[in-house]
Amino acid sequence: MKSSFRSSHELQLEADAVIIGSGAGGASVADVLTAAGLSIVMLEEGKHIPSSSASPRASEAFSAAWRGGGITAAIGRPPVTYAEGRCVGGGTEINTAITQRVDSDLIDQWRKLNKIENFSPDELAPYYDRAETAVSASLTPGPLGRPTDILRQGGEALGWKVTELKRAQRGCKGANRCSYVCPNGAKQSMAVTLLPKAVDGGMRLLAQTRVDNIRIEKRRVTEVRAQSRDAGGQAVTVLVKAGMVFVCAGAIHTPALLRCSGPRKRIGDTLRLHPTVKATALFNDPVDAHQSRPPLTAITEFMPEQRIGGSIFTPGVFGLSLAEDWTNRSDLMRDWRFCGSYYGMIRPRGVGSVRSLPGFSEPLVSFKLAPEDWIALSQVLTRLGQAMFAAGARKVFPSISGHEGWTSPDQVHEFWNKPLPKRATNLMTVHLFSSCPPGEHQDACAVDSYGRVRGLENLFVADGSLIPEAPGVNPQMTIMALAFRVAEAALHHSAQERARSAARDSD
């Protein structure tokens, strides 16, 4: 790796490969490429937050590790609020680290729909194995606490399938601060697993470095241009020349960056997410969710289309969730030790888009729920209410502004045959994907079966954008599996082969 300062405001680097983004996708690519002995530069927009300095305060933690301080909204009616990580380690620093694989039938369906090569459940299994090993996917030992029992008890009382969830963890102490960056380093996020390994393997990681543009000349990426700051806080332009470029900036920023750098066909046209509706359940006895693990079971009876689970709980996060309807819900704050936060999420039929806007650093994101999604949301909210009462809840408050809450199990059927109120229902998501679907079906796919952007020989996508459609499970394992696969294929296919493929694409 060569580097030189031409002037004090410009840093020029050269490497075999540059990776944009340090989340589950970027770190997995780095793992494969450093193992093969390549010189790597990784560029990450966010900061590095060591677990020793992780703040216990919601406001500080969110502004440090989350994009936009925690919440952004996709345009639509209603808007779906979404959250993304922006720090070294990306989303893996702020998620619950649940490790699930995608349903095999869905994988088969995606392979056929988009003609994706070597994409059977069996062919993906070794990549999933590698992802699970990398993060020590395991059942959390010890007592999991009341929040987990509530889901299990509710689901089992209704005769529904309930599944224990494995997580990326080693010695979880139950701080219930997974979304603030784990203070104990127990969560096996990228910042404690693959990233240090890659740095030990020679990778150069530049944090607080935001990529503006990828320069393309004649079917080849020649240079990546980014903005950073030096130790004195002075703005520095970083220019990296590399043989291969991997864009791993997540389902929103990957398509936005590609679109403003040139490629556009089918890029950012198919954003999917998991629309999620929440409810707060109030119990007679203390739940003390803040002293427990986050709920580590899920009601999986209705998977992959619907899943019911529980959320991270700290007084701060709980207060934020009540803020959606503070006039009617602020009273619950008094009883916070008796409350639990649970959710129902669906695999949507609706589709969204990502567009970059000249002059703005954040892209325009929109998402439109399909009519089927409203039916599914009504169903999953009803089921969530049933489960909470079956677990002994005294009151259940769906996240619908102005809703008075349910006080008995008969009331939860209110929306079974009636759509949720579109304006008042608060929908959110922490799962975003599918904005650059892979496959050989040129009418449908932004990138080829192995993540190579069409018409270009050395530009790859390796993150959640590649998951062909909403997976119905937490996406981290799938993102890692697909990123390992992209990196291996990039090493395996010679530059000549890729050049030929790129030439064929543009015919």
Place this chain on the structure above:
Amino acid sequence: MQQVIPVTLNVPLVLLTGATGWLGRRIAAALTKGLPEVRLLATGGFRVRALVLPGEDVSQLREQHVEIVTGDIRDMESVRALVAAAEDAILIHMAGVIHPRSVAQFEAINTQGTINLLTAAQKVGVRRAIILSSNSAIGCNPHPDHRSTEESPYNPYMGYGRSKMLMEKALRAEIAAGSPTEIVIIRAPWFYGPNQPSRQTLFFKMVKDGKFPIVGSGRNRRSMGYTDNLAQGILLAAAHKNAAGEIFWLADETSYTMNEIVETVGKVLREDFGMTVKPNKLRLPSIAAEVATVLDATLQHAGIYHQKIHLLSEMNKTIACDITKARKVLGYAPKIALREGMRLSVDSCLKNRQTI
């Protein structure tokens, strides 16, 4: 080696309408001699009786020992003759009109005809009725990457779609009211397969001459159903305990883009049949389909149906469905995909001495 799909029907009698159509013939064959090509065979020891319009060619049905009742579903007397002493029978209702002489025929045949049949079937104690509906009741997808499910709302496309929607609504009301005859609604998209009507042969000819109008980008998806795939799904719906009162989409395993359909047909004609296929040059802007849509709607409003204008209006639309429910509940597993299905269709056209 692929597995045989045995469908066991323990019923005294199977009643068919539309048995002389291109899907109906395959159902009749699967019930009587089986479809060895797709390893589909209905077993269980039953008789088959079909209601056939006067003047239709029934020689094939006779060879298969199907009892023939001549008549029309618009006429109660013929309907009663079909269901005479059909207690515990299964009815597979495939008759319908898609390209009518006048718009009024849509509802007279598709809606009222179905109600006639069901009423008569309920009266004599028919066990189950499997009724063919269409994607047109649901209309076009709201987004090119959307696929309709059984939960999708009605958004009927033109007169045909409306007649099928009204039919489905009447059937769903019967299901809700606890119809003594179990009802299964099957929605099928654009069919293809051997023994196709000549309008589909025209489609092959247009592709061969490079004159098939691709409207817009051609990236819009279309679900298609190879007739033997549909036959499999229909028989599974007839046999499966959990199908009662349900709606199922049936189609090929995956949807295809319009470009893919035209390219595949071209490839089949060129590679499998050695024909010279001209490169497809006929690309129309999306506006052409929009104009056709308006024209079609206006004509249909005035009671006039024009096939070519109607078909052109659909060209840039996404009409795609998701068959997950049929796979999960019925065990539906379509065997034939576009390339092979089109090869068999072209082969059949040539054998029937149609010129492409």
